[in-house]
Amino acid sequence: MSGREQAFITALRQIAGDPAARNLSDDAAVLPRPSGDLVLSHDIIVENVHYFPSDPPETVAQKLVGVNLSDLAAKGAKPIGALMGYSLGPDYKWDQAFLKGLESVCHQYNLPLLGGDTVAVPRHTGHFSAMTVIGLAPSCGVPDRRAAKEGDELWVTSPIGDAGFGLNLLKQKKNINHSAQEKLVQAYRSPEPRLKEGIWLAPHVHAMADISDGLLIDAERIANASGLAVRIRLDRVPLSSEAISCFGDTKSTRLQAVTAGDDYQLIMACAANKRQELLKLSKEKQFDLYRVGQLTAGSGLSLFYGAEPIKQPDRLGYLHG
Ligand SMILES: Nc1ncnc2c1ncn2[C@@H]1O[C@H](COP(=O)(O)OP(=O)(O)OP(=O)(O)O)[C@@H](O)[C@H]1O
Ligand SMILES: Cc1ncc(C[n+]2csc(CCOP(=O)(O)O)c2C)c(N)n1
Ligand SMILES: [Mg+2]
Incomplete structure (x- = not known):
């Protein structure tokens, strides 16, 4: 994390005071529910930052889902759904290929796509996409990044x-x-x-x-x-x-x-x-x-x-x- 990113997240901690946010120090939030805690995480991926414009669009969809599900994996959670944000670029074929990849990767992980948002962006804006994933917490409790012990x-x-x-x-x-x-x-x-x-x-x-x-x-x-x-x-x-x-x-x-x-x-x-x-x-x-x-x-x-x-x-x- 750069100094700027670090400072921004430190400032966000003043706002994200709910215990479910885990002080923004963990991979995911853990929202207590009587029927079983929910684990929530969100990651954005951006062209030229996380992937190359020359990468096959199907694999960009795989990366979007993969990096998001990885935060659930780190909490021992079972995915139950996802919401996606998507920037519609000038290339219709690219978007079609992305959708093909998305369908296949959602099927692979049995991940229901529940909704999201789509925006058309100006021609020279880089492509990006984002995802919120929702998981069911493990019954043993959700491992926390803050809970390592001396001697571990x-x-x-x-x-x-x-x-x-x-x-x-x-x-x-x-x-x-x-x-x-x-x-x-x-x-x-x-x-x-x-x-x-x-x-x-x-x-x-x-x-x-x-x-x-x-x-x-x-x-x-x-x-x-x-x-x-x-x-x-x-x-x-x-x-x-x-x-x-x-x-x-x-x-x-x-x-x-x-x-x-x-x-x-x-x-x-x-x-x-x-x-x-x-x-x-x-x-x-x-x-x-x-x-x-x-x-x-x-x-x-x-x-x-x-x-x-x-x-x-x-x-x-x-x-x-
Ligand atoms: N724009 C934002 N609004 C609210 N919380 C944020 C925002 N950006 C980051 N956070 C929170 O800050 C913490 C650190 O963010 P970071 O992106 O490093 O998450 P991470 O899961 O550790 O890493 P990665 O994104 O690589 O999976 C996390 O708890 C994250 O939810
Ligand atoms: C084109 C290109 N250049 C560099 C990298 C390397 N990279 C970018 S973001 C990141 C950390 C995870 O992202 P975040 O912290 O946003 O979750 C890493 C290792 C890449 N993947 N693609
Ligand atoms: Mg993480």
Whole structure:
């Protein structure tokens, strides 16, 4: 988050005083209801900020739904509906292809589209779309980013960095002609929210979030929100075989992977005595879970490669503005 974005959200906190807003410090709001709490989140995506005008419109729809559902995944919530905001551009065909992608992704996640709003924008305004998603809270309670405890271990779902590497390939305007490159570009264009994993993990975690801006920055946010420090082991971060085959496994590729963002993996803080339980869960449910760090007393982030301390990168993640 840039200084300006940070200052704006700090100012919003004066307005968003309802406890359901969780002090605007979590991925989503949690609205208590007698029939079961609701989890609500909203994300906007903008051309040239979140995707390229040259990205297939079907994948822009997948990204819109994917990034929004990812916030529900991070709260262990089950999606029950969505509202969409849409900017109608000059290109009718683009809008038709977007709709095709939207229909397919809503079907994939069994997500009812309940309404929204459409505006025609002037020709040179960039395309954007927005979504509000509504989910049913897990019965164990909704994990909060502010609830990590001293001594907790930090875990992530896998892989980390693929989308950032895919973005790099597209920025370099390389021909994407290799299946490993295609997989990285696909991770960038069509993030897959970790909904099932979020539901399985919610009862076992103290705190959970999704990784949208970058592993380091999102880990630091959990630590800050919980009044703790965080230590991260760069060598333990899970890179995909495709990322390694395209970019190699060096400290510098690992630093890129943990600062690029767009991962939409889950990051969680869990009691150290839950380690075996988590490993058993990931084995039973067949998903990958990696222990990448620890929360300790104090504040701030420290980075290690094995036992060797690593200098913090200038940028811990993606910043707007
Ligand atoms: N315009 C806004 N009005 C009200 N609340 C906002 C606004 N922008 C951000 N927030 C709130 O501020 C907090 C931080 O926003 P941010 O966009 O960083 O959310 P996030 O879910 O952590 O990240 P991401 O958008 O990458 O999923 C969230 O609680 C969000 O709901
Ligand atoms: C064309 C292009 N350039 C850069 C990026 C990288 N990027 C943009 S926003 C963001 C964080 C999540 O967004 P938010 O914080 O708004 O939820 C990241 C990692 C991209 N995806 N596309
Ligand atoms: Mg989020």
